[in-house]
Amino acid sequence: MAGPVVVVDDHRLVAGPLVTVLTPLLAGHGFTLRPLATSVAACLASGPPGLAVCDVILETGLSGAEAVKALVAHRWRVLLISGYAPEEQTLDAIAAGAAGYVEKSEDAAGLVAAVRAVDADGLHLSAALAAMFYADLRRRPLPSGAELAAGDLRVLRACVQGEPLGRAARGCGLTLGQAREAVARIFAAAVARRQQHQLTPRELEVVRLVGCEHLSTAAAARRLFVSIDTANTHLRSIRRKYHLVHPEAPRNLPQRTAAQLWARELNLC
Numbered sequence: 001m002a003g004p005v006v007v008v009d010d011h012r013l014v015a016g017p018l019v020t021v022l023t024p025l026l027a028g029h030g031f032t033l034r035p036l037a038t039s040v041a042a043c044l045a046s047g048p049p050g051l052a053v054c055d056v057i058l059e060t061g062l063s064g065a066e067a068v069k070a071l072v073a074h075r076w077r078v079l080l081i082s083g084y085a086p087e088e089q090t091l092d093a094i095a096a097g098a099a100g101y102v103e104k105s106e107d108a109a110g111l112v113a114a115v116r117a118v119d120a121d122g123l124h125l126s127a128a129l130a131a132m133f134y135a136d137l138r139r140r141p142l143p144s145g146a147e148l149a150a151g152d153l154r155v156l157r158a159c160v161q162g163e164p165l166g167r168a169a170r171g172c173g174l175t176l177g178q179a180r181e182a183v184a185r186i187f188a189a190a191v192a193r194r195q196q197h198q199l200t201p202r203e204l205e206v207v208r209l210v211g212c213e214h215l216s217t218a219a220a221a222r223r224l225f226v227s228i229d230t231a232n233t234h235l236r237s238i239r240r241k242y243h244l245v246h247p248e249a250p251r252n253l254p255q256r257t258a259a260q261l262w263a264r265e266l267n268l269c
Contacts, residue, residue, distance in 0.1 A: 002030035002119055004050030009081070010038040010060050014104070025112045040067045049075040051118060053111070056085035056093055057267065064089050064267065065096035072097035079118050081111070087132050088265040094187070095194035100124030125183050130159035133190050139245050140193040148189050155182040197241040199262065206234045210256055211263025238262060
């Protein structure tokens with residue numbers, strides 16, 4: 001099922017050499033690597049859909065979860081890469097439909113293996129992403145009956161340790177097919193976690209205004225054409241959700257501080 005692959009990254013000094021290195025390696029597995037795309041729009045314009053190896057943070061056009069949504073809507077599969085994207089932003093991009101995540105520090109062979117896994121299995125659970133999933137499991141536990149079963153947790157922990165899926169399957173007493181089914185459930189649970197305590201679009205607007213532009217509550221209310229009471233209601237909800245995800249945060253955390261912390265974690269600025 002190997003097809004076209006496009007690296008979507010606007011850091012040309014890093015992405016240009018990466019494309020040069022990947023081109024022959026991917027060709028050896030039947031993939032065609034198209035020219036570097038520095039934006040989602042350029043990727044979509046490159047030709048029929050394939051697999052986008054997309055940086056989580058793009059300075060031009062759509063970025064993060066919005067970039068993934070646009071690519072998936074046009075029938076592209078997405079493998080995320082990054083060197084420094086915040087964990088919360090990366091997990092939101094996974095929840096938007098990305099099929100995996102690989103750190104930019106991964107060697108070329110590892111990235112090729114990830115591309116092949118997404119192409120063949122639809123998903124790729126790297127050690128870096130497994131660690132994020134495991135941390136989010138502790139922050140956003142699912143309701144009883146919806147949480148991962150013990151067998152799935154064993155697979156997740158094995159992946160956190162960097163075990164290839166085949167070896168993880170053997171260590172957990174599973175067939176490779178059963179391990180792949182476990183990975184699919186791990187991804188589905190990760191998406192469900194992100195939907196818990198997720199900021200609404202209007203709350204995200206408030207976070208940007210208060211946390212990034214440092215507007216007063218009154219000024220934010222004017223920008224959004226709402227009352228100060230309504231803006232404060234949003235800020236209270238923003239703080240409540242921050243506490244739900246970060247139970248260790250001080251109970252007297254100011255509303256505006258919670259907005260600033262969300263802005264930093266979600267890389268909204």
